[in-house]
Amino acid sequence: MRADARKNRDQLLAVAGAAIAEQGVDVSLRDIARRADVGLATLLRHFPTREALLDALLRTSFDELTAKADELERVSEPKAALVSWLRDCVAWTTEYRGVTVLMAAAIEDSESALHASCVTLRAAGARLLTRAQAAGAARTDLDGTDLFALVAALAWLGDQPSLAPRADHLFEVVASAILTNTESGSAEAERRPASHR
Secondary structure, three states: OOHHHHHHHHHHHHHHHHHHHHHOOOOOHHHHHHHOOOOHHHHHHHOOOHHHHHHHHHHHHHHHHHHHHHHHHHHOOHHHHHHHHHHHHHHHHHHOOOHHHHHHHHHHOOOOOOHHHHHHHHHHHHHHHHHHHHOOOEOOOOOHHHHHHHHHHHHHHHHOOOOHHHHHHHHHHHHHHHEOOOHHHHHHHHHOOHHHO
């Protein structure tokens, strides 16, 4: 790839990331091209579809989250590994508004440019969940699809201005529902005033 073409591609990805963070995954491609100071034809030469653009933009993050799951599997105990990865995954999904809807659709569509990355990411979370279940640290009636749905639900909460201040608390509620023998969750519930229970 020529240097100017590489520069245009990198600029488009940087601008697309900012635009999606602000406006969500349905942001206009024309708007992205305008912000990047290139023509729409230039954008489409690099990324012929919205999904191709999103795949290029999101693949690095998917790969990082997958690698993080692998690392946590090696160095952390099962419960801590699952919660840490879940927290990172939710934090990442809240950076790009609407991305979880796109990811769920991509998992079901083997023709999607995002399919392979999304399936790999879901499998990484499922491995951590299975490991925690085998250690008796997580409920056994959940699977990777359920875990992904919970990530999507928590990301949605983070996107709601009126609920965003409660996102951390609600993450803890969901995490304690996934885990077994969570004394800290029950102790916290006992400390909380009755009006908040």
